[in-house]
Amino acid sequence: MRRVTPDTIAVVDLAVCDRCGLCLPLCPPEAIHLELNLLTVDRDQCTGCEKCVAPCPVGALAMVAYA
Amino acid sequence: MPDVDVLIIGAGPAGSVAAWYAKQAAPNLDVVLLERDRAVGSPVRCAEGVGDAGLREFANPDGSDWAARKITKVIFLAPDDTEVVLADCGLGWILDRTRFDAYLAAEAAAVGVQVLVGAEATGMSRNGDGRWHVRVKERGRDELYRARIVIGADGVETMVGRWAGLDTRVPARDMESCAQYVLQGIDVNPDAIYLQFSNAIAPGGYAWIFPKAVGVANVGLGLVALKTDGRNARQYLDSWVARRFPSAARTSYTVGGVIVHTTIKKTHADGVLIAGDAAHMINPLSGGGITNAMKAGRLAGRTAADAICAGDTGERRLATYHKAWMELLGEDHLKYYRIKQALEGVDDASFNKLARTANNIAPDKRTIGRVFTHALIRHPQLIPVAARFFV
Numbered sequence: 001m002r003r004v005t006p007d008t009i010a011v012v013d014l015a016v017c018d019r020c021g022l023c024l025p026l027c028p029p030e031a032i033h034l035e036l037n038l039l040t041v042d043r044d045q046c047t048g049c050e051k052c053v054a055p056c057p058v059g060a061l062a063m064v065a066y067a
Numbered sequence: 068m069p070d071v072d073v074l075i076i077g078a079g080p081a082g083s084v085a086a087w088y089a090k091q092a093a094p095n096l097d098v099v100l101l102e103r104d105r106a107v108g109s110p111v112r113c114a115e116g117v118g119d120a121g122l123r124e125f126a127n128p129d130g131s132d133w134a135a136r137k138i139t140k141v142i143f144l145a146p147d148d149t150e151v152v153l154a155d156c157g158l159g160w161i162l163d164r165t166r167f168d169a170y171l172a173a174e175a176a177a178v179g180v181q182v183l184v185g186a187e188a189t190g191m192s193r194n195g196d197g198r199w200h201v202r203v204k205e206r207g208r209d210e211l212y213r214a215r216i217v218i219g220a221d222g223v224e225t226m227v228g229r230w231a232g233l234d235t236r237v238p239a240r241d242m243e244s245c246a247q248y249v250l251q252g253i254d255v256n257p258d259a260i261y262l263q264f265s266n267a268i269a270p271g272g273y274a275w276i277f278p279k280a281v282g283v284a285n286v287g288l289g290l291v292a293l294k295t296d297g298r299n300a301r302q303y304l305d306s307w308v309a310r311r312f313p314s315a316a317r318t319s320y321t322v323g324g325v326i327v328h329t330t331i332k333k334t335h336a337d338g339v340l341i342a343g344d345a346a347h348m349i350n351p352l353s354g355g356g357i358t359n360a361m362k363a364g365r366l367a368g369r370t371a372a373d374a375i376c377a378g379d380t381g382e383r384r385l386a387t388y389h390k391a392w393m394e395l396l397g398e399d400h401l402k403y404y405r406i407k408q409a410l411e412g413v414d415d416a417s418f419n420k421l422a423r424t425a426n427n428i429a430p431d432k433r434t435i436g437r438v439f440t441h442a443l444i445r446h447p448q449l450i451p452v453a454a455r456f457f458v
Contacts, residue, residue, distance in 0.1 A: 020223075020321075020324060021323075022223060024224040036187065037103065056244070
């Protein structure tokens with residue numbers, strides 16, 4: 001299935017992230033992964049929907065230009 | 068390649084109890100419990116409150132080192148800080164989850180479960196041999212486990228459900244973002260839990276004070292991000308703590324998510340069971356999940372042992388787990404979810420009025436049922452809430 005490239009995608013600021021995992025089930029395309037206790041957003045899966053940004057209890061997620 | 072019968076991923080209350088019951092039901096099975104973190108029970112991402120009756124089905128809190136405080140009172144705080152002390156709300160406990168989770172894992176180990184810490188499952192696939200092959204990272208090494216049944220007890224951030232093809236996603240309105248401090252040197256009743264409902268303090272959720280000792284408490288809040296003014300949970304908590312406990316020392320801080328949804332549609336697949344927070348088995352009204360997780364773990368452990376002994380770990384047989392859970396608590400959670408939705412329509416002014424009305428009831432008769440009845444008589448605008456409650 002072809003995916004439309006979004007203008008912006010989510011990124012995790014690992015200096016702020018508390019690794020609580022709250023964002024994982026909130027991501028509709030399941031683009032956020034937790035491995036070796038680090039959360040990362042898969043830039044090829046993120047659709048730029050921003051649903052993970054506001055719920056982060058510490059504000060560790062932000063949207064950046066897809067480049 | 069280690070070959071095991073039951074592989075449990077996550078050594079929280081659901082995982083440890085599942086391992087314990089699986090091994091107890093069939094002592095000749097190889098049961099392995101994996102914990103991603105280097106210590107069971109840490110970090111604590113929990114307000115640590117639990118009801119007495121549910122807890123006692125699994126562990127005796129009397130004189131234990133993992134029960135921090137016995138709770139005999141529930142105090143509701145209106146948005147304007149009016150206190151409503153409830154009568155007859157039963158007993159509860161504030162746990163020390165670091166010790167409690169370790170205690171449960173030790174109980175599992177005592178019946179013969181192999182507990183591995185610092186072991187993170189990173190993926191799994193179903194192979195032609197009818198087993199799950201689970202990739203596990205352990206001290207930097209990759210190990211492949213073969214398992215007849217995998218029990219996913221890996222919490223809010225569950226990956227096992229995802230790997231098994233189950234839908235564990237949560238709509239944003241049903242996820243509460245939580246932040247909590249352990250505060251020292253605060254003046255609250257150490258025998259009471261305090262719950263404050265207010266859209267200004269914790270929109271869509273509530274704020275709590277759960278005492279762990281005299282002068283020490285878990286002080287936190289959960290909110291629904293879609294209803295906030297743009298601040299995150301930690302910022303809301305900072306405002307509340309600055310107002311209520313300006314001189315307290317903050318000795319610990321944690322954040323996390325509580326899923327206030329209902330049980331996922333399907334908690335099982337071929338050779339897979341999902342239990343606890345991972346399957347959204349949380350009371351959507353209270354956000355409580357500890358006893359729910361243990362009860363689900365008990366069902367999952369027994370189901371897994373029975374299935375392996377019967378030589379059939381297929382999805383159809385494992386469906387008995389989902390059915391048993393729904394009958395035990397899953398159906399109740401559907402009801403609580405409707406109450407939660409109804410309560411979302413109550414504004415701060417109505418909560419303040421309700422608190423003053425409730426305080427006109429004699430203290431010894433101020434039960435939750437009576438408070439609710441009074442609320443309906445004095446505040447007819449709440450009748451739709453009651454109607455939805457009983458539907």
